[in-house]
Amino acid sequence: MSAIQAGAAAAVAAPSVYAGGSGVIALGVLLAGFGMFRQALLRDQVRLYAVQSALISVLAILVAAVRHLPDLYVLAALSAALKVVIVPIVLRRLLRGVGRAGEEEPSRGWTEIAGSGSLSLANTVLLAIAVAAFGFFSVRALGIRSAVLPPTTLEISVSVVLVAFVLMIMRRDVASQAIGFLSLENGISLAALVVAAGLPLILEVAFLFDLLVAVVVFELLIRVHHGRVESLSTADLTSLRG
Amino acid sequence: MSAALPIPFIQFLQVATVGLGAPGISGVIAKVEARLQGRAGPRVLQPYYDLAKLLRKEALAPDGAGWVFLAAPVGAAACYLTVPLLIPVLTTFGLPLGYMGDILGGGLILALASFAVAVAAAATGSPYAQLGASRAKTFSAITEPVVLFVIFVVALITGTDLPYALAATVRSSASQIVRPAHLLAAAALFMVILAETARIPVETHTGTNEFGMIEEARPFEHSGPYFALLKWGSWMKQLILYTILINVFVAPWGLAATAQAPAVVLAIVALLGKATLLGIVVAVIDNSFAKLRLFKITEFVSAAFLLAVLGVFTLYLGGG
Numbered sequence: 001m002s003a004i005q006a007g008a009a010a011a012v013a014a015p016s017v018y019a020g021g022s023g024v025i026a027l028g029v030l031l032a033g034f035g036m037f038r039q040a041l042l043r044d045q046v047r048l049y050a051v052q053s054a055l056i057s058v059l060a061i062l063v064a065a066v067r068h069l070p071d072l073y074v075l076a077a078l079s080a081a082l083k084v085v086i087v088p089i090v091l092r093r094l095l096r097g098v099g100r101a102g103e104e105e106p107s108r109g110w111t112e113i114a115g116s117g118s119l120s121l122a123n124t125v126l127l128a129i130a131v132a133a134f135g136f137f138s139v140r141a142l143g144i145r146s147a148v149l150p151p152t153t154l155e156i157s158v159s160v161v162l163v164a165f166v167l168m169i170m171r172r173d174v175a176s177q178a179i180g181f182l183s184l185e186n187g188i189s190l191a192a193l194v195v196a197a198g199l200p201l202i203l204e205v206a207f208l209f210d211l212l213v214a215v216v217v218f219e220l221l222i223r224v225h226h227g228r229v230e231s232l233s234t235a236d237l238t239s240l241r242g
Numbered sequence: 243m244s245a246a247l248p249i250p251f252i253q254f255l256q257v258a259t260v261g262l263g264a265p266g267i268s269g270v271i272a273k274v275e276a277r278l279q280g281r282a283g284p285r286v287l288q289p290y291y292d293l294a295k296l297l298r299k300e301a302l303a304p305d306g307a308g309w310v311f312l313a314a315p316v317g318a319a320a321c322y323l324t325v326p327l328l329i330p331v332l333t334t335f336g337l338p339l340g341y342m343g344d345i346l347g348g349g350l351i352l353a354l355a356s357f358a359v360a361v362a363a364a365a366t367g368s369p370y371a372q373l374g375a376s377r378a379k380t381f382s383a384i385t386e387p388v389v390l391f392v393i394f395v396v397a398l399i400t401g402t403d404l405p406y407a408l409a410a411t412v413r414s415s416a417s418q419i420v421r422p423a424h425l426l427a428a429a430a431l432f433m434v435i436l437a438e439t440a441r442i443p444v445e446t447h448t449g450t451n452e453f454g455m456i457e458e459a460r461p462f463e464h465s466g467p468y469f470a471l472l473k474w475g476s477w478m479k480q481l482i483l484y485t486i487l488i489n490v491f492v493a494p495w496g497l498a499a500t501a502q503a504p505a506v507v508l509a510i511v512a513l514l515g516k517a518t519l520l521g522i523v524v525a526v527i528d529n530s531f532a533k534l535r536l537f538k539i540t541e542f543v544s545a546a547f548l549l550a551v552l553g554v555f556t557l558y559l560g561g562g
Binding site: 011014023026027031034038122126129132133136 | 398399400401411415416417418420421422425426540541544545547548549551552555556557559
């Protein structure tokens with residue numbers, strides 16, 4: 001027993017239940033970002049994005065309930081309606097006609113995007129861990145304190161942004177790149193929740209609707225790309241290099 | 243007040259619980275797995291009958307196999323019987339021999355057992371046994387970093403690397419359970435256990451498909467009592483790993499806080515019950531996922547590695 005008591009002094013103290021729980025939800029967002037490296041079907045990729053967005057809404061509700069910020073309930077509801085329901089539906093509807101070239105039956109959202117990574121999955125994950133570590137350590141060095149959430153969540157949010165960057169860089173299909181961009185936006189929402197939970201609601205809502213514009217623009221780009229090269233892969237674009 | 247059991251006897255009971263309970267847990271898992279697949283399945287006690295049958299049979303050794311071939315099963319079983327002395331199987335308080343080794347010590351003994359089996363497999367000259375041994379060593383080399391990072395998490399949470407200390411910390415408050423680092427480490431350890439106990443995303447546990455075999459291929463050339471020892475060893479290894487996950491990470495409740503006989507008996511029942519529950523979870527996973535191709539196992543391990551590394555990050559940087 002004495003060994004246990006001697007060790008307790010050197011231990012990292014546990015955060016409160018609230019801080020721990022919010023950390024777990026934020027980590028869920030990050031893990032969903034990592035999960036996107038693996039998804040082989042467009043439908044699953046969109047579904048994972050919806051899960052990631054839902055986690056952010058859950059975190060917003062948690063913050064609203066514990067820190068008494070009623071504005072955040074509205075934000076959580078709006079964010080859930082937009083990112084969990086509308087964006088995935090829009091993405092799926094617009095991509096319905098997009099399949100592999102020469103495919104008999106245009107896919108019903110089953111479009112395969114597997115094998116579009118430039119590195120093997122395990123290597124990509126290791127690379128992303130290194131990049132996420134950079135996010136963790138750099139934000140730690142800034143020493144930003146938030147009134148509503150523990151610092152871990154801010155570090156995680158920056159890692160979410162960086163991991164989404166890795167996704168956009170490593171996957172060579174336009175759909176994953178678009179999802180990567182949207183997931184990057186999720187990271188920024190998370191950071192906004194940490195740093196500026198008390199931001200005026202109107203600003204937050206304006207950002208959310210910007211996202212809708214981004215989705216439409218992405219859809220347009222994907223369709224134009226698909227119309228030209230008959231595939232979602234961006235590998236063909238390298239031939240444009242001078 | 244009922245009589246307090248002598249401490250050395252409790253120490254012996256820890257080993258006996260793991261040694262005698264392990265085939266039963268394995269039997270329950272096999273039964274549940276079969277029921278989930280719509281088969282009647284073997285009796286829950288089948289592993290005990292298997293052991294009894296194998297112990298009565300004649301032992302054969304391949305031509306040219308040396309003493310290592312025969313000594314390894316005994317050595318491995320001895321290792322697996324040693325580890326329960328070091329981990330909290332029945333009690334919350336450390337037993338006298340419990341501080342002989344920390345988590346790294348326990349891991350070292352488990353690795354020694356696996357090494358002995360691999361050497362014996364290599365000594366046979368049989369291609370399948372050698373293939374199993376070489377694969378088992380390859381994949382244990384890539385799961386090793388995950389285990390190390392899990393140990394780092396334990397060390398950062400408790401300030402020591404004694405399994406008793408983490409179990410005590412987890413019991414101490416709810417905030418210790420929901421902290422992200424603890425959940426991540428437990429999840430990573432669970433994934434490692436799936437890999438180490440030859441379970442489905444990594445390896446099919448039953449059947450004779452040699453191409454996918456890793457752990458299961460190693461005792462191919464052993465027979466009779468030696469094969470029985472290897473079988474028993476792998477069941478004990480499974481229960482030991484379950485015990486570490488349950489009594490150190492996930493649910494360190496129901497352990498005996500005193501040396502009173504009722505508390506210790508309750509602890510034995512609780513451990514076997516919790517291990518059965520975990521076994522059912524494992525059987526469900528077994529039935530709901532496809533086996534990964536051999537070269538995709540790195541992806542599974544990289545996911546476990548991700549969880550363990552994030553656990554260390556959140557602890558080291560955010561106090562999570």
